[in-house]
Amino acid sequence: MAVLLKNADMHLGYLKSLLLLKLPRRLEFVEFLESIKLKLFLLLRVLRFDGFDLRESKFVGEVGKLTSLRYLSFRDCRLNNLPLSLGELLYLQTLDLRIKGCMSILPHIICYSLTRIVLSRSTLVNGPMATLGRFPNLWDLVLEDRAFLGKRLTFASGGFGQLRHLTLSNLPKLEFLIEEEDQCPIFVPCRSKDVTTLKSFQSDFRNCRVRFFATINVETSSS
CATH class of the missing domain: 3.80.10 (Leucine-rich repeat, LRR (right-handed beta-alpha superhelix))
Structure with a gap:
């Protein structure tokens, strides 16, 4: 199922998988993400970012609110560091860090289910x-x-x-x-x-x- 997000206030609590793709045309993507209320995604199990520059995004630090998450991917994204909130994802099983650029160090995070x-x-x-x-x-x-x-x-x-x-x-x-x-x-x-x-x-x-x-x-x- 594909959903075109037009309104950041849409109730999307029924979604279980969310793939965010970078489109050719310029979008105010960071502002859009920060306007989304992550607590609405109560059932989300799969979250994949594809090709975004997330080095300055506050949204990444909020992923710990997605308590049902099993799969998290930052493929082809630019990412300085992993958010400490990853340690709050008790059911996370797969973490895909095929990123662009570099990370200076891996933070000391323990995900017991990973x-x-x-x-x-x-x-x-x-x-x-x-x-x-x-x-x-x-x-x-x-x-x-x-x-x-x-x-x-x-x-x-x-x-x-x-x-x-x-x-x-x-x-x-x-x-x-x-x-x-x-x-x-x-x-x-x-x-x-x-x-x-x-x-x-x-x-x-x-x-x-x-x-x-x-x-x-x-x-x-x-x-």
């Missing part, structure tokens, strides 16, 4: 694993397309207790995967694509609970 994170083009310099490892039910993690520009990814002690799938793709500066002693999570499987600078996996994986670990170097086609 099971999947896709992080792309964020150009993080500080290792994100300490924060990501705090999500207790995270089982699928994707870092792709320059999501991380550091040399080392470190799996901190006590983190990633439920992680089952780890995908690394196009991380041009990554050289080392490091796990603290006896704290390596189970990767089923781990895929590493276009990480041509990867030098080593530190320590002895025979002492870890690894079922399957593979590295796949794929030639990137030029466009």
Whole structure:
């Protein structure tokens, strides 16, 4: 079902999915969003922003009011930081951060129900694993397309207790995967694509609970 929003005061509490697309013509989009009363979207489970500059938008910080949200996407958006209100989304399962631009750091937010994170083009310099490892039910993690520009990814002690799938793709500066002693999570499987600078996996994986670990170097086609 598609709904054309003409009046910000429309009662839209029956919507369960909302896709916001950036149109070619110029719209006062930020002002429109800030005029929407998020508390009306009581049943919204899927919210996707596509192609917007949300760096100055106050609307993003209000997503914590969408208490039924399961899926949140900022695909191709410009976003400085994640809102702290994400921690209030008790049922959030998937967070899509295939953004444009960069985020300086991931905030220390814990979403207990979050099971999947896709992080792309964020150009993080500080290792994100300490924060990501705090999500207790995270089982699928994707870092792709320059999501991380550091040399080392470190799996901190006590983190990633439920992680089952780890995908690394196009991380041009990554050289080392490091796990603290006896704290390596189970990767089923781990895929590493276009990480041509990867030098080593530190320590002895025979002492870890690894079922399957593979590295796949794929030639990137030029466009």
